[in-house]
Amino acid sequence: MKTLPQVLDEARKCVKCGNCLAQCPVYQETLEEPLVARGKLGLIEAVGEENGDFSKRFNQILSQCLLCGTCTENCPNGVRADEVIRQARALLVKEKGLSLPKKAIFKYLLNSEYFLSWLLKGGASLQYLFLQRIPEESGLRLRFPLPALDSRRLIPPLAQDFFLDFHSGWVRAPKEIMRVGLFVGCVGNYLFPRLSRSALDLFLHHGVSVYIPASQRCCGLPAFGSGDEQTPLSLARKNIEAFTEESLEQIVAPCGSCASMLKLDYPLLFEASDPFQARVLAFSSKVTDASLFLAKLLGPPSAGNGPGKAARLTYHDPCHLRRKLGVFREPRNILKALPNLTYAEMPEANRCCGQGGSFNLANYDLSLQIAGRKIQAIEETGADIVVTACSGCLLQLMDGLHQQGLKKEVRHLVEMVKQATPNL
Amino acid sequence: MLEKSISKKIWNIVGQENVVADKETRICYSYDATNLKYLPDLVVYPTTREQISEILKLANEDRFPVIPRGAGTGFTGGTLPVEGGVLLVLTKLNKILQIDPENLLAVVEPGVVTFDLQKEVEKIGLFYPPDPASLKTSTLGGNVAECAGGPRAVKYGVTKDYVLGLEVVLPTGEIISTGVQTVKSVVGYDLTKLLVGSEGTLGIITKIILRLLPLPKDKRTLLAIFPTIETAATTVSRIIGSRIIPTTLEFMDNATIRCVEDYLHLGLPVEAGALLIIEVDGVPEAISQDIREIQKICLDHQALEAKVAKDAQEAEELWKARRSVSPAVVKLNPTKINEDITVPRSKVAEILRRVEAIAQKYNLIIVNFGHAGDGNIHVNVMIDRRRPGEEERAHAAVKEIFAATLELGGTLSGEHGIGITKAPYISMELGDMGLEVMKRIKKAFDPNNILNPGKIFPDKTKAKAY
Numbered sequence: 001m002k003t004l005p006q007v008l009d010e011a012r013k014c015v016k017c018g019n020c021l022a023q024c025p026v027y028q029e030t031l032e033e034p035l036v037a038r039g040k041l042g043l044i045e046a047v048g049e050e051n052g053d054f055s056k057r058f059n060q061i062l063s064q065c066l067l068c069g070t071c072t073e074n075c076p077n078g079v080r081a082d083e084v085i086r087q088a089r090a091l092l093v094k095e096k097g098l099s100l101p102k103k104a105i106f107k108y109l110l111n112s113e114y115f116l117s118w119l120l121k122g123g124a125s126l127q128y129l130f131l132q133r134i135p136e137e138s139g140l141r142l143r144f145p146l147p148a149l150d151s152r153r154l155i156p157p158l159a160q161d162f163f164l165d166f167h168s169g170w171v172r173a174p175k176e177i178m179r180v181g182l183f184v185g186c187v188g189n190y191l192f193p194r195l196s197r198s199a200l201d202l203f204l205h206h207g208v209s210v211y212i213p214a215s216q217r218c219c220g221l222p223a224f225g226s227g228d229e230q231t232p233l234s235l236a237r238k239n240i241e242a243f244t245e246e247s248l249e250q251i252v253a254p255c256g257s258c259a260s261m262l263k264l265d266y267p268l269l270f271e272a273s274d275p276f277q278a279r280v281l282a283f284s285s286k287v288t289d290a291s292l293f294l295a296k297l298l299g300p301p302s303a304g305n306g307p308g309k310a311a312r313l314t315y316h317d318p319c320h321l322r323r324k325l326g327v328f329r330e331p332r333n334i335l336k337a338l339p340n341l342t343y344a345e346m347p348e349a350n351r352c353c354g355q356g357g358s359f360n361l362a363n364y365d366l367s368l369q370i371a372g373r374k375i376q377a378i379e380e381t382g383a384d385i386v387v388t389a390c391s392g393c394l395l396q397l398m399d400g401l402h403q404q405g406l407k408k409e410v411r412h413l414v415e416m417v418k419q420a421t422p423n424l
Numbered sequence: 425m426l427e428k429s430i431s432k433k434i435w436n437i438v439g440q441e442n443v444v445a446d447k448e449t450r451i452c453y454s455y456d457a458t459n460l461k462y463l464p465d466l467v468v469y470p471t472t473r474e475q476i477s478e479i480l481k482l483a484n485e486d487r488f489p490v491i492p493r494g495a496g497t498g499f500t501g502g503t504l505p506v507e508g509g510v511l512l513v514l515t516k517l518n519k520i521l522q523i524d525p526e527n528l529l530a531v532v533e534p535g536v537v538t539f540d541l542q543k544e545v546e547k548i549g550l551f552y553p554p555d556p557a558s559l560k561t562s563t564l565g566g567n568v569a570e571c572a573g574g575p576r577a578v579k580y581g582v583t584k585d586y587v588l589g590l591e592v593v594l595p596t597g598e599i600i601s602t603g604v605q606t607v608k609s610v611v612g613y614d615l616t617k618l619l620v621g622s623e624g625t626l627g628i629i630t631k632i633i634l635r636l637l638p639l640p641k642d643k644r645t646l647l648a649i650f651p652t653i654e655t656a657a658t659t660v661s662r663i664i665g666s667r668i669i670p671t672t673l674e675f676m677d678n679a680t681i682r683c684v685e686d687y688l689h690l691g692l693p694v695e696a697g698a699l700l701i702i703e704v705d706g707v708p709e710a711i712s713q714d715i716r717e718i719q720k721i722c723l724d725h726q727a728l729e730a731k732v733a734k735d736a737q738e739a740e741e742l743w744k745a746r747r748s749v750s751p752a753v754v755k756l757n758p759t760k761i762n763e764d765i766t767v768p769r770s771k772v773a774e775i776l777r778r779v780e781a782i783a784q785k786y787n788l789i790i791v792n793f794g795h796a797g798d799g800n801i802h803v804n805v806m807i808d809r810r811r812p813g814e815e816e817r818a819h820a821a822v823k824e825i826f827a828a829t830l831e832l833g834g835t836l837s838g839e840h841g842i843g844i845t846k847a848p849y850i851s852m853e854l855g856d857m858g859l860e861v862m863k864r865i866k867k868a869f870d871p872n873n874i875l876n877p878g879k880i881f882p883d884k885t886k887a888k889a890y
Contacts, residue, residue, distance in 0.1 A: 017457050018497040019560070021497075022539070031516050033449075043451050046461075077750070
């Protein structure tokens, strides 16, 4: 801990008022102090000051945070608790060498009985083979480190054809008004290529030419959140290289979490003195989330006629989109204007769904419990369709609904817009 | 340190999953909102009153301290394990057992969060008025143990005015029920009132019967700005004198206004001497008239401005200034010594003048805000512990502030309690014999000094923070 005085200084700013207890989705399930920001900050402070050990328990306590940022947003003293916790995780990785999810993977790999029983489930083992096709550093691997998976978990089937295998380079709009890059992300590439396809079709339809570099990679957020700073650094370089194309006005990411990583965290990964930093800043300043981009592209929404049958929908705010990027009005405005659909706001729409990257992996039961509250809020709206704008939230909501045997559709905002666009 | 054999016995009582001994967890339970730290030897999450009873019996046999803890938001150290021992965390005993609209009462477990009860009863048009600033986090058990107050105390009183009865595990392990479910009762000593505000030294609360009121139909909010503390204080007296009791009557002094303006840029006049935020509640027609009268009184008494909020959203804007005080003032200096002296309403201006003089004498930054309507002033000495001598000067200043408060007929603590932080000063207010009577009561309840030792009484509070 001695190596990171700025982490300690920030942790010390916590005056222990306890306001975060009322905010933290994890604390509200458990009602135990180590689970809330105040406890973690107190612990980081104590371990740092005593130059204490990074014990297994310390590691475990640090893993029990979603990094949803709700405590930080509401802290009366402006303590950046989520950032302190992430940096403490990074320190732990530096000291101990292994990231939390990787540890979990090894633990289960060595437990051969578990691994075998898992493999024996036919469909799942097939999935395992599919996953061999996903690069080592993809965030999906951290989200689904297969041997470590709980057998209850709903895993969407991997796509037969990955998006980037069939779409790359320039796709020109007939009447071009603008040029953008499309950052597809792991979920948009391996799991739901139709989501990326929707974005592409929609942009082209509105006169936006789209550049899709085949060499783009995972944004690096799942690794970054679990304290691994090296993997995201090399991913950032590759992504920035991939999108080196002068004429791009914007780089659009349909996932709020990817967008937040590319836009806000990339510049922090590099030292200010790094000669690469100028390119990082140029890249990051172009990054935008798809709902924000669509809101500007489509202009002021007006409810009109269009395809699609009548349904009731609700919207879940992804933490990164709302709290980091400050985007929450635009998605609602867009959804409210969709034809044939009735929008119903759910209670506490900005409450975290419980995915939280590696949190979901290390604390699956707790993660499901938190998702349970979200599902209840969705139920209260009577909605048939839940819309969100982040790949992590998509997966979590699908899993949460599946666990409760509820047959509601979970859709990405981009798909909803595409579906409602006449002649598309 | 507790012997291993004791931990084993506690496992047998509550189950191994409800006992935590690792240092990391204990560190997470070593503090409260005072930000002072004392490590407990063991953290226990009891799930029934019988388990609490068993643990206390064991504590009397094996002589170890037991400290009850709710959300840990106290400002005087009431839940700090100053002598180590077993920390009983009661947050999981959090069921609302009953809401009875016919008899206007609620029965709750101690871990219920104050705000959660308020939300529930308001759904059916009922009202639980006490509103400590920590209400979204703090537990009702903690509110009762500390007799929590809040801005609405002007009109509605404090926690003790709503507690009808309690179920309590005595320090010796017996379980008793005190009080009643009726409005009236005179049967023996009023143990309920004795337990409310006893800071966890006389018993562990396991059930609370609370009185409820009908929910007021509407409210109106006004913000008024004054050239001086005196004009604001006179206005407060005149409002009460005109037979209007507002729900809240909050004030901020010049130093506080400057901090808030610096922090939020709301356009508050930084030269203003004081600011009042006044709220009235009740039937819409009546409160419209009340708020107009209050506005007139403000303007008649030199208010530079008196603005009535048009709707709930505007009211929220006005409250923003008051709510941002905490984060705004810590910008002055990192450490806030937060006292909650209370004087008779008519002495508010006088005590503020004296505090100002004391601040100058000791060369300290002191900001004042709080509940002008009931004379409860939050006096905040803002210090930087890294500057040598500053903490000592602050303590000397606090002692003088307490002396001035008592001279004006006030009390050391309106709503925070004594705990450990005010224990050295308690006899200033109670006198030796008053304190002695309280010690005898403590001894009658807790002959072995098992429950929350080192609190309230000054002699044994010298344990070291780690």
